[in-house]
Amino acid sequence: MPADAEGTAARAGPLLEVDDLHVGFNSREGSVHAVNGVSFAVTGRETLGIVGESGSGKSVTALALMRLLPEPPARVSARVVRFGGLDLLAIDERAMRRVRGARLAMVFQDPMTSLDPVMTVERQLAEMLLAHRICGRDETRERARALLDMVGIPEPGTRLRAYPDELSGGMRQRVLIAMALSCGPELLIADEPTTALDVTVQDQVLDLMRRLKREIGMAIIWISHDLGTVAGLADRVLIMYAGRVMEEAPVRDLYRRPRHPYTRALLRSIPRLDGGRSAALHAIEGMPPDPERLSVSRTLPTGRRPLPRAAPGAGNDRPPPPCRLLAPRRAGCTGWNRDLR
Amino acid sequence: MPRDAAVMRLVGLDPALASRYPHEFSGGQRQRINIARALAPEPEFVVCDEPVSSLDVSIQAQIINLLEELQRRLGLTLLFISHDLAVVRHLCNRIAVMYLGRLVEVTERERLVAHPRHPYTCALLSAAPVPDPEREAERTARREVLEGDPPSPLSPPAGCRFCTRWMRRRGIDCARVEPGLVQVETGHHVACHLHAG
Ligand SMILES: Nc1ncnc2c1ncn2[C@@H]1O[C@H](COP(=O)(O)OP(=O)(O)OP(=O)(O)O)[C@@H](O)[C@H]1O
Numbered sequence: 001m002p003a004d005a006e007g008t009a010a011r012a013g014p015l016l017e018v019d020d021l022h023v024g025f026n027s028r029e030g031s032v033h034a035v036n037g038v039s040f041a042v043t044g045r046e047t048l049g050i051v052g053e054s055g056s057g058k059s060v061t062a063l064a065l066m067r068l069l070p071e072p073p074a075r076v077s078a079r080v081v082r083f084g085g086l087d088l089l090a091i092d093e094r095a096m097r098r099v100r101g102a103r104l105a106m107v108f109q110d111p112m113t114s115l116d117p118v119m120t121v122e123r124q125l126a127e128m129l130l131a132h133r134i135c136g137r138d139e140t141r142e143r144a145r146a147l148l149d150m151v152g153i154p155e156p157g158t159r160l161r162a163y164p165d166e167l168s169g170g171m172r173q174r175v176l177i178a179m180a181l182s183c184g185p186e187l188l189i190a191d192e193p194t195t196a197l198d199v200t201v202q203d204q205v206l207d208l209m210r211r212l213k214r215e216i217g218m219a220i221i222w223i224s225h226d227l228g229t230v231a232g233l234a235d236r237v238l239i240m241y242a243g244r245v246m247e248e249a250p251v252r253d254l255y256r257r258p259r260h261p262y263t264r265a266l267l268r269s270i271p272r273l274d275g276g277r278s279a280a281l282h283a284i285e286g287m288p289p290d291p292e293r294l295s296v297s298r299t300l301p302t303g304r305r306p307l308p309r310a311a312p313g314a315g316n317d318r319p320p321p322p323c324r325l326l327a328p329r330r331a332g333c334t335g336w337n338r339d340l341r
Numbered sequence: 342m343p344r345d346a347a348v349m350r351l352v353g354l355d356p357a358l359a360s361r362y363p364h365e366f367s368g369g370q371r372q373r374i375n376i377a378r379a380l381a382p383e384p385e386f387v388v389c390d391e392p393v394s395s396l397d398v399s400i401q402a403q404i405i406n407l408l409e410e411l412q413r414r415l416g417l418t419l420l421f422i423s424h425d426l427a428v429v430r431h432l433c434n435r436i437a438v439m440y441l442g443r444l445v446e447v448t449e450r451e452r453l454v455a456h457p458r459h460p461y462t463c464a465l466l467s468a469a470p471v472p473d474p475e476r477e478a479e480r481t482a483r484r485e486v487l488e489g490d491p492p493s494p495l496s497p498p499a500g501c502r503f504c505t506r507w508m509r510r511r512g513i514d515c516a517r518v519e520p521g522l523v524q525v526e527t528g529h530h531v532a533c534h535l536h537a538g
């Protein structure tokens with residue numbers, strides 16, 4: 001990034017600012033605390049990776065930012081959710097519709113839920129372009145073809161006439177990315193876009209994302225449970241656990257010098273292909289706590305204690321320690337101060 | 342049932358949990374129970390079909406360690422099926438790589454990782470993201486991205502099944518003649534015209 005671009009970004013403040021986001025769900029059985037005080041910021045042109053195990057609250061965080069969680073049953077609150085000067089939780093739904101898909105776009109975890117099976121690729125792209133007044137009716141075909149070309153779809157003219165189920169998984173994922181890019185968003189949220197793909201096809205999509213990042217220069221939030229895909233894409237990484245941020249750091253620091261014991265444990269639990277074969281993997285015993293049993297107590301626990309991992313059925317209502325701000329990076333947990341020097 | 346209790350203990354579960362319903366167990370515990378079930382009749386040979394692919398990494402590591410320990414203690418032979426080459430390399434002595442229903446390469450694990458011969462094995466190895474930013478940057482600078490998607494197994498390509506995705510195929514042979522698995526070195530078999538002697 002040229003020095004002046006960096007300067008402008010810094011002066012203008014972050015593109016997205018999230019402070020103390022909470023999301024709960026009410027159900028007959030009780031309430032689920034899915035996201036418990038998450039804070040982060042994304043600046044222009046930056047890629048933020050969000051990593052966490054299943055159920056840690058990654059998708060719910062993204063859906064809350066897009067205002068796509070119906071309330072009720074969801075309950076969304078935050079001190080601040082500001083995007084490009086707009087208070088996203090305060091603006092009305094009409095204003096939100098102008099932002100969603102246009103300035104703030106998302107690629108969802110399940111490709112088939114966001115593509116209409118009875119509409120051709122061309123029509124789906126055209127509807128997006130027309131709804132956001134990107135171009136006139138006579139230009140949509142050319143635009144749509146250019147978008148498919150940009151995401152590396154061969155023979156884009158032919159693919160425009162295809163229906164989603166006529167495309168391979170990799171092609172479908174590219175179409176979704178093309179749709180998300182159609183209005184030139186300032187921020188793209190990609191929720192596990194490669195998890196369902198073969199490793200060789202995943203590699204193609206990662207390559208595409210790196211190229212788009214370079215060429216378009218938009219900001220990206222890349223959500224994944226895979227520390228591998230994040231390593232090559234993110235500038236900064238957030239580690240989530242039980243709806244909280246455990247650690248946040250620039251990508252190199254996070255992998256080279258992880259501060260939080262949970263981050264370290266995660267890194268040591270993955271078998272690797274590079275380097276020598278490790279003798280034994282580091283297993284984290286137990287499993288993440290059930291969000292229905294988490295209390296939302298915000299008091300900081302004191303003393304040294306292990307990360308709460310629950311055996312199912314065994315009550316575990318202690319929240320993991322929340323994140324404290326530690327410039328220039330953050331690692332949650334007071335019980336581990338020893339590690340935070 | 343004392344025998345069951347012993348098997349439960351063997352896979353690291355409290356025998357008191359035996360009366361619980363499946364939905365009351367975590368993914369990792371359910372996988373331990375599956376393993377206990379497979380081990381109860383004291384087999385010599387166990388087939389594990391993607392036993393860790395739906396698990397989070399922290400729990401995946403528990404199951405891999407358990408399988409390793411059981412293999413050592415009971416002298417089991419395992420056939421471990423997975424799409425994750427890093428997991429297979431960690432756990433297995435020998436690795437067979439399949440593409441569209443055919444074995445394309447079979448050899449000892451470190452040999453496969455260090456000296457792969459089949460272009461598909463090479464592609465698989467170089468397509469896996471590395472959880473280290475610097476090494477990942479090196480990988481993406483070096484590797485060739487494999488073109489296209491895997492064809493449908495219902496109508497595999499004629500000749501070598503991999504030829505539609507390999508750009509440096511050797512002219513006519515690849516698209517017409519299916520290569521057989523041949524030994525290229527002791528204990529190392531490859532099905533590819535490039536290595537047909
Ligand atoms: N609509 C809902 N109603 C009730 N609970 C929900 C709802 N959506 C999500 N949850 C719960 O919120 C928690 C966080 O879910 P979320 O989908 O954000 O996880 P995730 O980190 O995206 O996991 P994965 O890696 O499996 O996609 C989970 O415990 C989930 O069961």
Ligand SMILES: [Mg+2]
Nearest residue numbers: 058059060109
């Ligand atoms: Mg998710």
